[in-house]
Amino acid sequence: MSTKLFELLLQASIYTVTISVVSILIGFAIAILLSGMLLSRRSLFVRPAQIFISFFRGVPLLVQLLLIYNLLPVIGVNVPSIVAAIIGLSLCTAAYQAENLRGGFASVPLGLVESAEMVGLTPRQIFRRIKVPIALRLTFPALVNEAILILKASSLVSVVGIVELTRMAQDLAGSTFLPLQLFASAGLIYLVINWLVAFAGSLIENRLPGAPR
Amino acid sequence: ADTLAAVKAAGTLKVGTETAFAPFDFIDAGEHVGLNVDLFNEIGKELGVKIEWVTLPWDGVFPALEAGKFDVVAGPATITKKRIERYRFTPPLAEATIAILKKAGDKTINKPEDIAGKKIGVGKATAQLDQLKEFSETLPTKVDIREYPAFTESYADLAAGRIAGVANSLPNIAFVAKQREGTFEVVLPPFGKKSYFGFIGLKDADHAPLMDAIDAAMLKIKADGRMATLQKKWFGASFDTPDSVKDPAF
Amino acid sequence: MSVPAIAVRNLVKTFGETTVLHGIDLAIEPGQVSCLIGPSGSGKSTLLRCMAFLEEATRGTISINGEVLGFTEDSQGRRERISAAANRTIRAQIGMVFQQFNLWPHMTALGNVSEALKAVHKMSRKDAEERAMAQLVKVGLEGRAGHYPSQLSGGQQQRVAIARALALKPKIMLFDEPTSSLDPELTGEVLNVMRDLAAEGMTMVVVSHEIGFAATVGQQIIFLDHGKVLFSGSPQEVFKKPRNPRLEQFLDTYLDRGASMLL
Amino acid sequence: MSVPAIAVRNLVKTFGETTVLHGIDLAIEPGQVSCLIGPSGSGKSTLLRCMAFLEEATRGTISINGEVLGFTEDSQGRRERISAAANRTIRAQIGMVFQQFNLWPHMTALGNVSEALKAVHKMSRKDAEERAMAQLVKVGLEGRAGHYPSQLSGGQQQRVAIARALALKPKIMLFDEPTSSLDPELTGEVLNVMRDLAAEGMTMVVVSHEIGFAATVGQQIIFLDHGKVLFSGSPQEVFKKPRNPRLEQFLDTYLDRGASMLL
Amino acid sequence: MTFDINVLIGQWPAIVSGAGVTIMIWILGTIAAAVIGFLMAVARQYGGMLIDKALGAVVAILRGTPFLIQIFLVYYGGPFVGLDLDPLPAGLIGISIYGAAYFSEIFRSGFQAVPKGHIEAGECVGLTQAQIVRRILLPEMTMLVLPPSVNMVVILMKETAVLSIITVPELTATLSAIGSQQYAFVEALSALALFYWVLVELTGWLGNLAETKLSRFRFFNA
Ligand SMILES: Nc1ncnc2c1ncn2[C@@H]1O[C@H](COP(=O)(O)OP(=O)(O)OP(=O)(O)O)[C@@H](O)[C@H]1O
């Protein structure tokens, strides 16, 4: 297999990485909102969050992507491929991350919240300054895991017309008829990316202050 | 609204396709090339518009066509009875009649009839599958047909030795054999009833003027010999194709 | 008599079916150290948490320096909730120190102490950290300002917790068994800080098993049993001549073990 | 003199770089209560855990009733590991009670006590539960047999832990701060059970901050500091006239607080 | 857009058989994955440094590369190294091993969450290591490992769709074939989404049920 083909795979993996990273960040912001809704006591907030999670965890990502790409134009919003890909991945990972965060928030010791109440922090300040950082710390390993899962799942965004790593391997296999070599190379690239993510994750985790013990 | 008018106004014709279908659409040295690219450039010239390509996996192509993500599908697809019920096909651009791809040096298959009783791979839900089935009925022992999600996997299994051959349209396997000389070989001649490849569009009234215009352009390209030149360039030979297929063999 | 620092009137607290506090009446005098003692499950923590409005009482009222906290109650027993903002203002006069320290693990000692100064008092980062640092000096932890809770010993953590409460200049400090998760040597550290506070005239309510501390520092001893105040008085009255048989029995478990030391 | 119940010879324990025990020599006499005291970090728990072979010593040997546990060591210091099965047999003579109770949360009190009888002694379910029940009666918990650990108070949990160890009829019981996570009244419960055991002549080694218990029940007091035995003797020798300045300083932190009780 | 559900109704025998294959692979694969993953976690815990490191590398590879690529390489590359499997066994084995990597991590975190003291208490009363694993560790960590396990079961279900690439006749393959034969992609995808959604909801519901049943073991030792 020529180095040219490998270069093409590397170029395609830029899509894989950018789309995944952007989606994980956006998904994380949505997930915080969702988990806040899940933990509120008002069903006005809880129900929509539950329905959101049920849909985006339950329906295959491929179908979600097709719906976003092809159904939004029907109501007059014509989204470019890259936007559709990011919306799809973000919403899907938001659903999973929200569940992780819910567990994290539920594990913030009540005493830490009470001590914040005692020094006069308002509920909003408590959420932002106490609960979020601690819940984050608790769920950090799960978040790294989710990042790796999303990196792999991002291969599905080809269905809206983005030639990322897996699709590039398939396309090149369709003209060179060297699928084994191409897939092995793609696998290697995924492995290196994911190893980097895991490595960075453990570096950050060790630096995050104050794992509650 | 009239799609043709919209296309002309925008100055671009959007064409959807999958880029894993050599030699029609494929990636060579990072560039999208193939017969379709050249042919649509000519069509674009005739219509006075530029061509904009949207490439998707085959699963995503038709939902996107119906959602209006592009105006026409290159593909191409074999023109079949079932398909013309749902979609509108352009005049054929190549023959889709099938032939057998075997491992290079395989002495047991020398003509199409030699596949009797052997394991032959073919794409799932393709027109080629139907053709192979019909051919199998005419043989003394039936062919052991193996269906694959895409032809790439069937070629992989042929290389791995799980199957004795792959049945696919001659243009496609000729290209495979050329790419991997020494690994694969084409068994000639093609067999079965003749069938043809066409581009695909929507059947509704909005798209009728556009499809008519594309049809006219393609017939013009065929008439003045440009089509034959392109066929020679990509297949090494030209085909004699009808101007339209109203009653497909399958 | 002056206005009590904390006035508890007819306080009743039920959890579901069980009544934990059966109509408590108490006045905590300003500038005094009051110790709450009593057997496990007698309701000490619940009472203290009601005083800080961490727990909503079922009936009765709590007043801090004359202002009602949490709920008002009229003579017919109709209760009305006070606004969250008003409660925060009144509660600002109270500092609380928990048995489990409850330091925020993602902030340094300095961060823990300065957080509320920045967030609540809107002090600049520099001013807040200056005041927080002064407070850490006071509890003898100037050398540990940059450490995270996980890098501090139990006694040091508890002193940070005390500094965190003191930084807000509360008029009243509540302590719930501030030393019971510490080993004997660390306990000493914390009790010394509390002793200093008492000497400065801080109003303090302390739930404690440290009978020694109660006896030497406490000015009022309140003995709780089964959710009722069984006895309240000066240390002399309690430890020298406990007339109440239940109190006597309770103190026995300590004296029994303490006495042998001086054999 | 008889064979010691536990003979510790030249025991050294290092964790990575740090040496925690510096050549301990000790003989625990059968039928006696020995109390290990000393400041935090002095190596008490580590020594006790070595005695139960929960920790592998770096050098030196432990013998239980004359049989070597864990590793033999010849005069050249060559150590040889004893088979897991042999260790299990020797260890069967020891029962251990942890500070954190370490009850199995997915089993009832009865389940916790009968588990090893079924799994190790291959007793029938019925026999095992009968014997376990008898043990629970002995620690005063017949009424709580069906409760899960989370449904028991701290003192009750610790008594179940003691019953679990006793059910296997050990000759020696090791206790690591068995009461330090309990409140004073719960502490009383557990100390009473231990007092009964001592009265029956059980060989016991107790790491404890309960100086009162050590003083009244202990027959041998061993004071550990920085991984060395600084002092060992009878309670009278230790508490009446501690000649060792370090020991005196250590006891001061208790006396300081205890003395005020009798004011 | 056209939507003609009759296209699917006419093909019901193929759809039912595809659904059957999906469910069969999913259930058998999940069970095998959980068992293998458990054994891997035990081996890493008790098998010494070398086994721990080796299995750690295997897990990193299995988790770091897409399942699609793994299964493609094993199935189409296998014959070149003498490993010639039929699609169904290959798919089943593939799902099991891929899932096992994830399950082994879940169980490992479960092992680590059981307080060391509970294990020591077991050693002190003379339980053997196997008895400790079976009687103490496993039941005690159930509550902790249940939620991530349920997630994993859902993920494995969706991964079965990938097996179409090695010609396993599961539901995704069946429906997308019907979709492209009849050119009814939208109908096929809708049916597919509905099928998976129902299975996911069912799994989530069963997981919640198990959680409430087991929650009496929930404990907070001070
Ligand atoms: N949230 C709750 N729900 C139900 N019962 C509760 C709750 N909190 C406390 N109780 C019960 O209220 C009673 C008093 O508890 P409290 O914690 O005030 O006792 P305490 O005097 O502080 O005891 P200790 O010395 O053990 O800390 C106990 O019987 C306890 O079981």
Ligand SMILES: Nc1ncnc2c1ncn2[C@@H]1O[C@H](COP(=O)(O)OP(=O)(O)OP(=O)(O)O)[C@@H](O)[C@H]1O
């Ligand atoms: N696993 C370990 N790794 C490294 N150091 C350890 C380990 N276990 C104990 N130590 C160190 O060994 C020393 C003795 O610890 P040990 O727990 O025996 O003390 P202790 O006398 O029981 O103290 P305490 O009264 O606080 O329980 C301490 O300095 C401790 O930090």
Ligand SMILES: [Mg+2]
């Ligand atoms: Mg309390």
Ligand SMILES: [Mg+2]
């Ligand atoms: Mg210890």
